[in-house]
Amino acid sequence: xxDAYFSNLENAIKNSPIVIRYDMQRFLSIPSEGYVxxxxxxxxxxxxxxxxxxxxxxxxxxxxxxxxxxVESVGxxxxxxRWNRKxxxxxxxxxxxxxxxxxxxxxxxxxxxxAKEPIMETIFQEAEKGKPLLGICNGAQVLVETGxxxxxxxxxxxxxxAPNKMEKEGRIIRRDxxxxxxxxxxxxxxxxxxxxxxxxxxxxxPIPIAHGEGRFVSRKEGLLKRLIKxxxxxxxxxxxxxxxxxxFPVNPNGSLYNIAGVCNPQGNxxxxxxxxxxxxxxxxxxxxxxxxxxxxxxxxxxKQGLMEGEGPGRKVFISMKKYxxxxxxxxxxx
Amino acid sequence: MIYDLDxxxxxxxxxxxxxxxxxTLQRRMGYKGVLKxxxxxxxWKIKVEAKNEKxxxxxxxxxxxxxxxxxxxxxxxYQLGVGGQRTEVISHQSSxxxxxxxxxxxKGEDRRQRLGEDKxxxxxxxxxxxxxxxxxxxxxxLKNRLRYGKRxxxxxxxxxxxxxxxxxxxxxxxxIAREITLTKDRKKGLLANPHFxxxxxxx
Numbered sequence: 001x002x003d004a005y006f007s008n009l010e011n012a013i014k015n016s017p018i019v020i021r022y023d024m025q026r027f028l029s030i031p032s033e034g035y036v037x038x039x040x041x042x043x044x045x046x047x048x049x050x051x052x053x054x055x056x057x058x059x060x061x062x063x064x065x066x067x068x069x070x071v072e073s074v075g076x077x078x079x080x081x082r083w084n085r086k087x088x089x090x091x092x093x094x095x096x097x098x099x100x101x102x103x104x105x106x107x108x109x110x111x112x113x114x115a116k117e118p119i120m121e122t123i124f125q126e127a128e129k130g131k132p133l134l135g136i137c138n139g140a141q142v143l144v145e146t147g148x149x150x151x152x153x154x155x156x157x158x159x160x161x162a163p164n165k166m167e168k169e170g171r172i173i174r175r176d177x178x179x180x181x182x183x184x185x186x187x188x189x190x191x192x193x194x195x196x197x198x199x200x201x202x203x204x205x206p207i208p209i210a211h212g213e214g215r216f217v218s219r220k221e222g223l224l225k226r227l228i229k230x231x232x233x234x235x236x237x238x239x240x241x242x243x244x245x246x247x248f249p250v251n252p253n254g255s256l257y258n259i260a261g262v263c264n265p266q267g268n269x270x271x272x273x274x275x276x277x278x279x280x281x282x283x284x285x286x287x288x289x290x291x292x293x294x295x296x297x298x299x300x301x302x303k304q305g306l307m308e309g310e311g312p313g314r315k316v317f318i319s320m321k322k323y324x325x326x327x328x329x330x331x332x333x334x
Numbered sequence: 335m336i337y338d339l340d341x342x343x344x345x346x347x348x349x350x351x352x353x354x355x356x357x358t359l360q361r362r363m364g365y366k367g368v369l370k371x372x373x374x375x376x377x378w379k380i381k382v383e384a385k386n387e388k389x390x391x392x393x394x395x396x397x398x399x400x401x402x403x404x405x406x407x408x409x410x411x412y413q414l415g416v417g418g419q420r421t422e423v424i425s426h427q428s429s430x431x432x433x434x435x436x437x438x439x440x441k442g443e444d445r446r447q448r449l450g451e452d453k454x455x456x457x458x459x460x461x462x463x464x465x466x467x468x469x470x471x472x473x474x475x476l477k478n479r480l481r482y483g484k485r486x487x488x489x490x491x492x493x494x495x496x497x498x499x500x501x502x503x504x505x506x507x508x509x510i511a512r513e514i515t516l517t518k519d520r521k522k523g524l525l526a527n528p529h530f531x532x533x534x535x536x537x
Contacts (some may be wrong), residue, residue, distance in 0.1 A: 112524060
């Protein structure tokens, strides 16, 4: 496992467009066998103690504690950061997650009121410095309403997350709120985005969704072409075998181009509609779904240790950790 | 004959959405001195077929009071307008603007004349969806499940935001309303996201 992580990271560092401060030469000197040198492991432990992730809580958020547990499960410290604290206090954190829920009861439009909060200005500035920022479900809606995503013209609202529209065989068969397990396909090289560093291209992950407004739309001419060209469409809805089909239920909300997750041009911000924190542990995966993860769940049945092991969503948080560790390494010696 | 029924549904309990929206515009987006008040109503435009205007109005009242879709009498009041072949979006009278000072109610017109300051303009912004599946579903439910059949031709819905804006003239007030409505970036606009919503402003 660790070999694979370092192998992916090595490639990530060589080719990443991400603007972070780290010492590439020093990092590449770490043996690819993994933690052969205990000093490196101790060093990482020491660094992990210093890493703090802010999990933003707005009135109406309801996934912040689950998200906090998911972040802590990979060894990082997470703190719930209330929306009405002083915005400048956010600057001391190494990464940010805006979790799911119904911020401000979705008044006016999902994410629109939270997008105007003062802390979003600070988060925007910190993200511009290269710090990782993940928006999950309602968090993704906030990022889109703030203009952080897709970020072609940073700050400009270039997309929307519209009410779901499920089409099949040319007919609209369903609308609005839908919750189920769906499959995501990694669309680009994992290194393209901070939160998918450890994913291989075309890798399929089963992750649950639960939303009424998850349909990525845009009236900006040429935006979709630009996103594809920039490799900003990181994750798309697919079948368990990784096939892209535009119809429901493979595309669960009618999203443009089956988009499930979009990153900014720098790759350190991701707006993701599915909930990775709800697939963080293997025990969370339903054994009834199709694919390898369900089979792994069945193999682990009755073995608590295995059930508490890694689920499909955990790679998102581990990727975030690896990215921050790389940045911290350079800051310590830089 | 085809008639357009304009149904405006307003909460008679406190409208927390309007309160939050006004608070966000005033405190977070810098419209404190400009936006004096904000109210919200649900707007339904129902195209019906009826023999005459009287029957159209009767059908409108029945849809409002009996269909249990548009109005919940426990928390809503409503106003109904019937347009002819030419549709009027707003068909009821604007209320008088009143502005309370030191506990004494003073009509807006009198206050403006007394102080010689910028005027208060009520503007209505209708925000609706570019593609509205919920309205289609409701139309279908009225036609089939509630058996109104061919009498119901179309249903459209939107939200009407009434903005009381302090400005030098109508043109400036309209410009401010447009800024408040059209979401361009994180600092500008709130009421409508142009990527899936449209809006119209009425002074």
